[in-house]
Amino acid sequence: MAELLNLNRLAFFAAVIEAGSFTAAGDRLGVAKAVVSHQVGKLEEELGVTLLMRTTRRVRATEAGRFFYDRCAVILRDAESAFAETSRSAAVPTGTLTITAPVDYGAAVVAPAITLFMERYSHMRVEASFDDDVADLLAEPIDVAIRVGWLTDSGNQAQQLGTFAQHLVCSPAFARRLPPRLDPKTVEGLPWIANNALKTPLRWLFSRGEWEKTTIEARASVSADKTPTVHACVLAGAGVSVLPDFLVAGNIAAGRLVRLLPDWTLPAGGIHVVYPAARFRPAKVRLFVDLMKRLERARSRPEPRSSGLTASPPGRSPAPGRS
Known part of the structure; x- marks a missing residue:
């Protein structure tokens, strides 16, 4: 099997041509003259x-050496350029940024983030x-993949x-058709819009304070396969x-939606950025x-708590959380 190309040897050879001697090339590269001579010999x-x-006084290129140097010079310049550009990309954003995100979070949060990113780095492209x-x-x-x-587990x-x-x-x-006071067991019997993108779209754990918890099992009047469809319904x-805060906060603040049971909380979820494995x-x-x-x-x-229909105290009923 042929030996792999050693770019260092090309650099040693080019340095001798450009400096005019093994000694000057060694000084330029910061190594001993013997190292340069050995590498060129190899x-x-x-x-x-x-x-x-x-000769004892000078070094000159043969015809083959001159031809080889002309090609080496191009290779070494390209290598230096590639190194500089790659190193610079570690400090300055370049090229195209590819992003994936869920539809609802992407539209509500990622799209504005892309706008801010492009305002600052207008030379970039985003897909x-x-x-x-x-x-x-x-x-x-x-x-960048954003998961909500x-x-x-993954690699x-x-x-x-x-x-x-x-x-x-x-x-x-x-909301105007609902009783003035609600609790989790009361809303269990309301017409629900099930989000079938979730594992358990009709089973929910409500918590109030540290110890008060209750789980409901609702029945769907409407089923939808995507969160934006549920939102529209x-x-x-x-x-x-039940919808995520990043999707409904603006509509609650504007009065287009009403938050029910504001004294109760539902399980929070995580927002993660996921990358391919790399150093x-x-x-x-x-x-x-x-x-x-x-x-x-x-x-x-934290924002001031939005208005919503209140809840009367239910009986305590410990139950497992949502999966």
Whole structure:
């Protein structure tokens, strides 16, 4: 088997041509003259040609040596350029950033983040895919995958960006038809819009304080396969459902949705960025993830509690949490 190409030997040879002697080349490279001579000699052995004519006073290239140097110079310049550009990409974002995220979180949070990122780094390009299907990071060229909910084990690397709360919501028109005081067992019998993207779309654990917990098993009047569809049905007044805060916070604040049982909480979920396994991250990835972290911190700052229909104290009923 042929020996692998040793680029260091090309650099030693080129240095001799450019400096004019083995001694000057050694000084330029910071190594002994004997090291330069040995490496050039090994290169000649590998090629089977004489590259340099050596005398006691000077060194000159043979015809083959001059031809080889002309080609080596191009290779070494390209290698130096590639190294510099790659090293620079670790500090300055370059190229195209590819992002995938769920449809609801992508539209509500990632799209504004992309806008801010492009305002600062206008030379960049971004390719975004908002899809609820989980992308295979080994099969697809994706820089950043954002996962919302509960992570499953994988060979990828994950980092938490933040968390999200879940709220039981309905439209104002629907809320006006409800009793003035509600509790979790009361809302269990309401018309529900089931989000079939979840493992248990109708089973929910409500908590109030440290010890008060109750689990409900609702019945669906409407079923939908995607969170944005559930959101649209709730806005239209078709029933109640549980939706993530990043999707409904604006509508609650604007009065387009009502949060039911505001004194009760539902299990919170995680927001993670997932990458293919790698030792180093390019600047474009690090800077975008840092931006997402800042946005998540700002989004999760405590706000004054929104108005909603109140709840009367239910009986205590410990139950397992949502999977």
